[in-house]
Amino acid sequence: MSTTTDVLIIGSGPVGLTLANLLGQQGVGVLLVEQNDELIDYPRAVGVDDEALRAMQTAAIVDKVLPHTIPDQKIFMINGDRAILSEINPTTREFGWPRRNGFVQPLVDRVLLDGLDRFPSVQVRFGAEVVDLAEETDAVVATLAGGETLRARYVVAAEGGASPTRKRLGISFEGETRPSDGIVIDVANDPIGTPHAVFGGDPTRSYATIGLPHGIRRWEFTLHEHEDASVVEDDEFIFELLAPHVPDPAALDIIRRRVYRHHARVAGRFRAGRIFLAGDAAHVMPVVGGQGWNSGIRDAFNLGWKLAAVVNGRATDALLDTYEVERMGHVAQMVAVSLSMAKEMTDHDPVAAAERDRIAANRTPEEREAQRRQAFKPQPKFEEGVVVHTPLPTFKTVPARDVPRLAGTIFPQPQATDRDGVRMLLDDATGQGWRVLTWNNDPTAFLSAEHLATLERMDARLVQVVPEAQLPWARENAAAGVTVVGDLGGDDSLQAWFDARPVGAVILRPDHVIAAECLTQELDDVLARVFRAASIA
CATH class of the missing domain: 3.50.50.60 (FAD/NAD(P)-binding domain)
Known part of the structure; x- marks a missing residue:
């Protein structure tokens, strides 16, 4: 068959x-x-x-x-003496979610x-x-x-x-496989009850403990190289691991325990x-x-x-x-x-751990804030692929600013309104898939009939973003096939994004990556380049 x-x-x-x-x-x-x-x-x-x-x-x-x-879950990175080395707590909503x-x-x-x-x-x-x-x-x-x-x-x-x-x-x-395994222990009826996660860089034995939804708590411990994976079945060993963490390890409702390898x-x-x-x-x-x-x-x-x-x-x-x-x-x-x-957090060398603690203690307020914002996490940015890089415009209408080009990065998702003024996340207001998004302009006025037909075959959305105050007028006068979205204003709005950029139009891929950004009059030519980059049939 x-x-x-x-x-x-x-x-x-x-x-x-x-x-x-x-x-x-x-x-x-x-x-x-x-x-x-x-x-x-x-x-x-x-x-x-x-x-x-x-x-x-x-x-x-x-x-x-x-x-x-558990939204906005904070992480404390601590040392063997429980001193806080850094706090990770990014609370912004660039992409619409915690x-x-x-x-x-x-x-x-x-x-x-x-x-x-x-x-x-x-x-x-x-x-x-x-x-x-x-x-x-x-x-x-x-x-x-x-x-x-x-x-x-x-x-x-x-x-x-x-x-x-x-x-x-x-x-x-x-790549590499770390020489020591880890052991995971999950318990129901969380005996600690705090919402955050703790990563313990204890040179005697590193660990993590994480509060999870529905009253579940996880512990992860690094096993020493001489400790065999069979210890996962040894209650006495498990209770000894947990003794410094809870009042009574034997009373825990352990629901699973497993050994894993770091790769x-x-x-x-x-x-x-x-x-x-x-x-x-x-x-x-x-x-x-x-x-x-x-x-x-x-x-x-x-x-x-x-x-x-x-x-x-x-x-x-x-x-x-x-x-x-x-x-x-x-x-x-x-x-x-x-x-x-x-x-950094699982090094069992006391000298290396002490140096790590010294560096953490001497971080500047700016460095601590960068840690809190999780600035160390690399964001996707594509230099090649389905992306078209356009030069900064030099026209006198556009102020000269040294701003990074954002093609190949993820477009933000603020709150906006649909054409009827109902507030929602941007992707819900525009609809999913390919989107050609213009600020305060009818996108069809800048696109050729040929490209409009191609966009229709792609099920792409043409999106006109206007200040919320303009919604009633824009709704009545929108071109056929154009989705009107109301901008709410403020620091995290689409207007603020366009104010900071020397562009009036963006082309968004179905995965919300900016395929290209440009001045509105350039839109038709740039869209053609995007079609080629995306191998549009």
Whole structure:
């Protein structure tokens, strides 16, 4: 027996499930296969960021994710004497959502799985192990353990760090594995009850403790090199670990305990013909940075709209080459930051720990504020791929300012209003997908008939942003097919964004990345360049 589909996804973790939801929204035929008989029920990740929540918003599923989160979760980095080395507490909402959130991964994974019921084009099969992949001219043939074959135009391997697909393709996985393991202990009926997370850089034994939703608390301890993984089953050892942390370790309601290994690795390629690697199959990083789960969601978000565009005939296969171009550099940055944080907080050398404490004690107020704002976290910025860089304008109407060009970065998501004046997040007011957004102008007045027709085939949105005071007039006079959005004003508004930029128009990709920014009169020419960069068919 053989089954044919557009995209075969291997692995039912958060990356595969998110990708399936995004493709399902676009009517793409998806078969997701998982060798296990059910979802993994133990949590791995414990933090979700604002970029990932925006991806959940795009997938129209964020309202079901939020009940399993703790928004604005603060982190204290402390030393062996419990002195605070730094505090991480970013409370801004650049992308519309809290920048740090604790969460319970199995419950969010279940939300993602249940979300697939919305899409008749998506099928999920558990207990289906892929044992071979063979690429043909126009498809990949996957063989399951029972001999059944599956035929797909494209395959996405999202089956974890041990990825059989990556190994089968002979793709390197360079990096390092830390010499000591870690042990995770999750308990119900949180005996501490505080909402924040604590990372303890204790040179005798490093640890982390994190308050999670629904009364769950996690502890993570670094095992010494001489300690075998079997200690996870030793109650006496577990109670000894927890004794300095709670009044009575024996009274804890321990719901799971596991040993894990710290890896920091990136695959040598993210694409091999019609096969793609995503999530842990493409990169793994230490848990200290809290970015493993989120980096995988970025993979799915980046690859999802591109696969849908190619499968639906809106772009050529060349678009898919930009997935690796755009994701690999940012992933490498994130792995490096996570590894640096892990080494800093898990170093058991007393001399090195003392030097770390000395540096932390001598930070300036500005450095402490940068730590609090999480300024060390690298933001995606694409120099290549589906991005068009335009020069700063030199016209006398535009003040001369030394401002960075923002093409290739994520567009902000402030509160705005729809055409009827109802307040909501910007993406909900404009609608999802490709967007051509102009300040106070009718975008159709600057676009050729040919480009308007192409945008219509792409299901792109033409968005006219006006001050909220102008909404009644703009609503009555908007051109056909133009979405009018009201700007609320203030420091975080779209007007403030345009005031700070020498541009009047932006072209936004479906993943909210700025494909290009320009003066409004330049829009038609710049849009043509974006079409070429995106291999629009």
